[in-house]
Amino acid sequence: MIIHITCPKGISDVLAREVADLGLPVKSVLPAGVVTEGTLDDCIRCNLWLRTAHRVLLRLHSFTADTPQQMYEGATTIPWEDWIARDGYLSVISSISTPSIDNTQFANVRCKDAIVDRLRAVHGIRPDSGPRTDRAVVFLYWHGANVSIAIDTSGASLSDRGYRLQGGKAPLRETLAAAMLLSTTWLPGQAVVNPMGGSGTLAIEAALMEQNIAPGTLRSNFGFMHVLPYQPETYKRLRSEALAQRRPSTAQIVCTDHDRRMIDAARENARRAGVDTSIRFGVCDFQKTPVPPPPGIVIINPEYGLRLGDITALRETYRSIGDFMKQQCRGYTGYVFTGNMDLTKEVGLRASRRIPFWNADVECRLLQFELYEGSRK
Secondary structure, three states: OEEEEEOOOOOHHHHHHHHHHOOOOOOEEEOOEEEEEOOHHHHHHHHHHOOOOOEEEEEEEEEEOOOHHHHHHHHHOOOHHHOOOOOOEEEEEEEEEOOOOOOHHHHHHHHHHHHHHHHHHHHOOOOEEOOOOOOEEEEEEEEOOEEEEEEEOOOOOOOOOOOOOOOOOOOOOHHHHHHHHHOOOOOOOOEEEEOOOOOOHHHHHHHHHHOOOOHHHHOOOOHHHHOOOOOHHHHHHHHHHHHHOOOOOOOOEEEEEOOHHHHHHHHHHHHHHOOHHHEEEEEOOHHHOOOOOOOEEEEEOOOOOOOOOOHHHHHHHHHHHHHHHHHHOOOOEEEEEEOOHHHHHHHOOOOOEEEEEEEOOEEEEEEEEEOOOOOOO
8 A cells, every 4th residue: 555654844855764674665756755565563663663654654545636525426436334333433634735625624524424425324333533633533634626634643743752851942843853863974883962952952852863772662643543454462562672673872972052041941851752762862061062082973953043133143043152172072973953043154164964954844955064184195
């Protein structure tokens, strides 16, 4: 069956590598997702292991529709009795951009009507429905005349790992932090230094990778658990296999921030993720962050000056970032993640790579700097 895995815009190449590493074929790479194929068991593995995915959608049917009635009729041809329990609960979420619909909720309701009407015809009763995404979730994709209807095997977005209950004023999303780390030169076993660490998302994601912890093992509920083909024994086996692949930490991961409240939040988030003993937290100015011996990466996510901070003060901050990297991080590879390219000129280092990302609706770059020990030969 076709599996469509969604992700934030701009990181689908990273997701494609993850999918391939799971042994699944990459059929196509989209601007915000990857298409592969497999079984419900493969969806379970994707939900357990993928670090940059948002949703794992198991496609049930694709067709064309120009009107809500045509979409309804197409949806009723799906054998929902094989997927949704007659006494269960379902919700419909969607991505819609079609001329005949100006109210997304109306399309969701018509899709839900098709499902429950079919189940009522088969069983004589219908399941409950509503907005909750902690039970069976159906995903309706309707762009132009193209319609795809899928089981959302994730339920809640996979970016919601469950560990970050406390965040800063502009926290990185877990999937974006993972994609940033997977785009660097860092390898497990090497140091990670994260000044301006905020609520700790980058450091925690690095610790999860360092110990080969499948992020989905932090969660207790997925959409696939609420469809009829689900076999609890299969999930228990796949989860146990994932847990057995955890390895001890050998890298030094450092996370600092000048705000003690942020470090307290980061430490608590790391505790919930089970990696608090693997991260060295500290409260200090970023320039006083302890730097272990190389090799490793230093990765900093300063304010952009778009929504937060003052541009004049930030110019000095970016200059200080360059000084910190040049003077204290020799032998490392340096990274600055920002949505303000003008400010990067203040760093005073020439970027060897400029990797594009999107942070919500802000176009950003992850700049890579080679911080040579001694003089460059």
